[in-house]
Amino acid sequence: MQRPRIPPQILRLLVLTIVIVTVYSIARYFLTPQSFGMYGWYRAVALDEIAARPTTYAGRKACDECHSEVVQRLAKYEHKSVSCESCHGVGQAHAENPDVAVAKLTYSHCVRCHEADPARPKWLKQVKSKEHYTGQRCTECHIPHQPNEVP
């Protein structure tokens, strides 16, 4: 009686499978990021990378150092809840070095908040910019830091 033996092609496949699994395991060992799985199924260093990004917003307190009268004026009017940088754009670079100018404001930045949109809360005053005094810049009639006053 012949001893049952593994057919050659099956044997070859078994060897190949072992080789592939080994290669994959080695690749996985080297290609999986070091900190992977420390906290969960993600790279732990991603948190540090995000935290290490340079800040771009300075915050109202920073503006107060040099523009305190604007800050005080603004605090009395309807835009008091709006941060300086949500109109003027990121200001960290400018706050550190005033020679770096903040972005020039265009007409459209008011409609970003005030354009009529049913998704907006009712308490936020809204206008349809296409019907509300078209052709003129908003700031010709509204003082941005004192929006309640119409000059």
Added chain:
Amino acid sequence: MIMNPQLTNSIVEILPRVEGFAYPNEATTHPLWSVLIVVYPYVTGLVAGAFIMASLVRVFNVKPLEPVYRLSLLTSLAFLLCAPLPLLFHLGHPERCFEIMMTPHLSSPMAMFGFVYAWYLMAVLLLELWFDYRKDFVEWSKAEPGLRGIIYRSFTLGVHDVSDPAVQLDARMGRIISIIGIPSAFLLHGYVGFIFGSIKANPWWGNVLMPIIFIFSAIVSGMALCVFLYMILSWARRTPIDMDCLDQMQKFLFFALVVDAAIESLDWVHRLYSADESIHILKSLAAGRLFYTLLVGQAFCGTLLPLLLLGAIQLFGRQMAVAVRQRVYLASSVLILVGVLAMRWNVVIGGQLFSKSLRGFMDYKLEFAGHEGWLASLGLLLLPFMILAVFVKLFLPLSAPPQGGGLPAMKPSGSTGAA
């Protein structure tokens, strides 16, 4: 720069594209899942469908289909090799996107992909192809010189035993593997449907029928692709088309399409009758933003028209001239291929076009040249065809044409199947 003037201007641009009520974070023209996530299930679906076509021969012994057996397996492989690419492109970080393959995991459907993919590629497709081709590799490696010979020789893996018992063993293994392959193909594409079906927060997606719809549309599209490729290949090589085989393919395609259309209409009947709170927005979605892709593309051109065409052939096929039948087959397979692509679009993009409030619509502005644009997705759709062209050159040589006795390994398979 978050608040630069360009950006504020573009936000003003976006507002007119939003219709009705949308939450602020939804008001964008770039949904999270872009057109690449449309291509991804489309390509995987073609893989699964072409494989089912091949297993009709292997497992169910449908003799007339033998000429397309190898072609459909190779098609399946060519598309499977490209299946992860849309995902990797979408991830966007070339330096680390492959990590999705290194860290498979069961907790997220996307991280599960590593398991599903490895199983299907390694344990099913490559094995089945290898057992089927082993004898040919051995013969070709003796006959072919040069680079081709080296390629064939390396594919034999050094096993040159082509005695009768060895070849019979190959056939038996191939059969076992394709029996395992059928549930695997269902799993592969059911899994893609599950990615969407499991999102219960989205009424367009979260639906238990979703995996089943995906499986059947995959089978339909894969079979249509095989029909299309078989005809194109025969014309390109000026080999005669085996009408028996083509008729048979069409028959299966027709039945699969009937089942697919029935399940998809069932889905709609169910949605319309149960009429839960989302039905109004879904109706206006279908009639508005998705009118051309859903009603015109998917329902009319991709389902109704091919059903009529193929149904007519089922009824009056005998009276029709061969040339007419061929044209109709080609036309309907192209229509189905486009229709299923439209279906993927409707599912993936459609699900991101309406607001979570169910009170408004967003828009999708497809970019042209970006890594998630028109051009990239077109390239990703064409790539598998190029790979397939190489496969056909290497593994479907004209000297042993697919017609007739081109499948030496098949004969024992039939006999062991009967035994």
